Amino acid sequence: MGNELFTVKNVKxxxxxxxxxxxxxxxxxxxxxxxxxxxxxxGKVNLIIDLSSVEYMDSSALGVLVGLQRSCRxxxxxxxxCGLNDNLMRIFQITSLVSVFRIFPNVEDAIKALLEExxx
Numbered sequence: 001m002g003n004e005l006f007t008v009k010n011v012k013x014x015x016x017x018x019x020x021x022x023x024x025x026x027x028x029x030x031x032x033x034x035x036x037x038x039x040x041x042x043g044k045v046n047l048i049i050d051l052s053s054v055e056y057m058d059s060s061a062l063g064v065l066v067g068l069q070r071s072c073r074x075x076x077x078x079x080x081x082c083g084l085n086d087n088l089m090r091i092f093q094i095t096s097l098v099s100v101f102r103i104f105p106n107v108e109d110a111i112k113a114l115l116e117e118x119x120x
Contacts, residue, residue: 005031008039011111015039018050023061032064036071045077048110052083062095069101078102082110 005027006019017039019031039047049065051057069079082104084092092098104110 005034012115013044014046014048014111014114015044016048016050016107016111018053020053021055023054023057023064025058025060028057028061028064031061032068035068040068040071040075040077043075045072045075046114047072047077047079048107048114049079049081050083050107050110051081051088052085052106054088055085057088057091059095062091062097066097066100078114080104080110080114082107 004020006017008018009016017035023031035047039045047068049068065079065081072079080102083106084103089098089103092101092103102113104113
């Protein structure tokens with residue numbers, strides 16, 4: 001794994017965070033700390049987590065996403081997910097997290113929905 005856990009793009013005050021590879025016990029807490037310190041704690045609280053390059057995630061990564069979503073909400077923002085492959089979508093369905101997160105097919109749909117809600 002490279003030293004970058006994720007890449008980031010900004011579109012109209014929406015922060016698109018794109019982790020790559022595997023999110024698991026070994027790196028999910030680093031991911032959480034970086035996102036909290038570099039984005040949420042800086043007032044960048046409207047996040048789109050693009051999971052299209054994530055091959056696998058375990059329960060610790062799911063917990064991290066739930067925690068980040070809570071942090072965004074507590075700070076007046078929102079966190080949505082997009083780009084889940086079939087395996088990830090199955091994990092979210094089995095764990096009932098599909099009812100916790102708003103999940104979009106791709107980044108474009110997520111941006112469109114959030115901008116229409118006036119979250120930016």
